[in-house]
Amino acid sequence: MKIYLISDGLTQKSLSLEQTEISFNWFYLNHLKQSFLLVESAWLGYKNRWKYKIASYPDDPNRTNKKLVQLVQTAKDKGIPTVFWNKEDSIHFDRFIDSAKHFDHIFTVDQNCVERYRAVVPSETTVDVAMFPVQPRIHNYQGFNFKYMTANFIGSYSKHIHNKRRERQELLFRAAAKAGLPVTIFDRNSDRKSDNYRYPEEEFSLTVRPAVDYMQTADIYRQFAVSLNVNTIEDSPTMFSRRVVEVLACGGILVSTPSLAMDRLFKDYCHIVHSEDEAVALFERLKHGPSKQDLEMAKAGADFVLNHFTWQKFLEKIEAVIASKK
Incomplete structure (x- = not known):
């Protein structure tokens, strides 16, 4: 199997460990019996070569998907199936639909978006769900050997967008502080200068560390007794944060705020807290270590x-x- 891939770094690293050939030579497409073009809703792409070339930027006419549309048409002309995966649904559906609609097959992480695609694309276009996967060669279970009876959160924080997500994060941070459970943050946006992305370190007694390489996240989930999670989308039966499956794959003790997908798919494998009081009680117990x-x-x-x-x-x-479809 050969995949002509356009994606951001996490997907690149994960797919590079599969038993398949990955090519970044998109403009040298060769028709092979088992090959396809896979494009995800990427912001940067390989070596930043697709920055501003996949999502739509209505306020900047110089940022277009013309290059991508040409590539998709070239693949079709050569008989190579074209696949688009929107990992940013539903929040960024509108940012990527003008690119997605050109592909033979569209996959979305959010089942709620299927009908939205159907309303735009031709009837012969596939529209299906493909949820966030995990790479077992990175995130896997190696027994329980927690080094820290504390909590971690790997991800971002923002003061100016995603208000509900921020409220959920602060609920967990406040509960942990009240319970005396230390929280270490690995800030995905540590290299961004804007104060909008700074964690409220002092307010919630957080320990904030710089972003870590994706390959290091598995060790963090194995070393910390508790891993925290929030979900930007809460009303989707299929959309959840990527960290959910990564933590669980490592055998981490996951504590999450609610969402439809969490309740439908993962409620038997993690703690879902619905209130600050519930979280405080749970953290007061977990700070002494996980139970059998x-x-x-x-x-x-x-x-x-x-x-x-x-x-x-x-x-x-x-x-x-x-x-x-062949």
């Missing part, structure tokens, strides 16, 4: 994710859809 039931839940979560949410399963689904 916590560990059994985490191990079951690792088994569940590694059986159902892998990149291998993701690719198998895409390949099956492509084969069904």
Whole structure:
């Protein structure tokens, strides 16, 4: 299998570890029996070569998807299936629909967006769901050997957007502070200068560290007894943050705020807290270490994710859809 890939870094690293050939030579497309063009809703792409060339920027006419549309047409002319995966739905549906609509097959992380695509694309275009997968060669279960009976959060924080997400984060941080459970943040936006992305370190007694390489995240989830999660989208049956499956795959003790997808898919494998009081009570217990039931839940979560949410399963689904349309 050969994949002509346009994606951001996390997907690049994950797919590079699969038993498949990845090519970034998009303009030297060769028709092979088992090959396809896979483009995700990327902001930068390989070596930043696709920055401003996939999403729409209505306020800047110089930022267009013309190059991408030409590439997709070239692939079609050569008989190479074209696949678009929007990992940014539903928040950024409008930013990527003008690119997605040119592809043979569209996959979205949010089932709620399927009908929105259907209203725009031709009837022969595939529209299906492909949820966030995990790469077992990075995130995997290696037993329980927690070094820190504290909590971690790997991700971003913003003061100017995603208000509900910020409220959920602050609920968890405030509860942890009240319970005496230290929280270490690995700030995905540590290299951004704007104060809009700074964590409220003093207010919630947080320890904030710089961003870490994606390959290091698995060790963090294995070393900290508690991993925190919030979800930007809460009303989707299929959309959840990527860290959910990554934490669970490592056998981490996951504490998350609610969402439809969390309740539907993962409620048996993590703690979902619905109020600050509930979170405080949970953290007061977890700061002394996980119970036998916590560990059994985490191990079951690792088994569940590694059986159902892998990149291998993701690719198998895409390949099956492509084969069904030939």
